[in-house]
Amino acid sequence: MTFILRILLTAVVVVFLAKFLPGVTVAGYLTAIIVALVLALLNFIVKPVxxxxxxxVTILTLGLFLIVINAIIILLVDAFVSGFDVSGFWIALLFSVLLSIFQSLFYSIAEKK
Structure with missing residues (x-):
């Protein structure tokens, strides 16, 4: 049940960020749910590799390179999901940082209820 809630919260955040960031577009709510599912799958399989x-490089930059890895994961989601478009690396970097912030806020609120 918590997995479904997390996917739906991530989809809401994706739609919200697509409305406010100029280089990110999402075709619809179903596409946002698919983006959330693919993002979870890539975070589970590709990100550890x-x-x-x-x-x-991650040790040398004291962990800051993990932000770049998150942006790469967002660009991979862009490549896999039609209807989700990120215009470039810097927008993907900003999107991934904002997505992480909003996810942590929403997940902490959801856990308290």
Whole structure:
């Protein structure tokens, strides 16, 4: 049940950010749910591999390179899901940072209820 709630909250955040960020577009609510599902899948499968492969750079930058990995994951979601478009790397970086902030806020609110 919490997985479904997290997917739906992520989809809401994706739609919200697409309305306010100029380089991000989402075709509809179903596309946002698909984006949330693909994002969860890529975070589960691809992100650990990328972290392992870039471990020296991540250690050298004191973990800040993880933000770049998040942007790469967003660009991968853009490549896999039609109807979701991110115009470039910097917008993907901003989108991933804002997505992480809003997800943590919404997840903490959802856990309290």
């Amino acid at each position: 990328l972290i392992l492969l870039t471990l020296p």
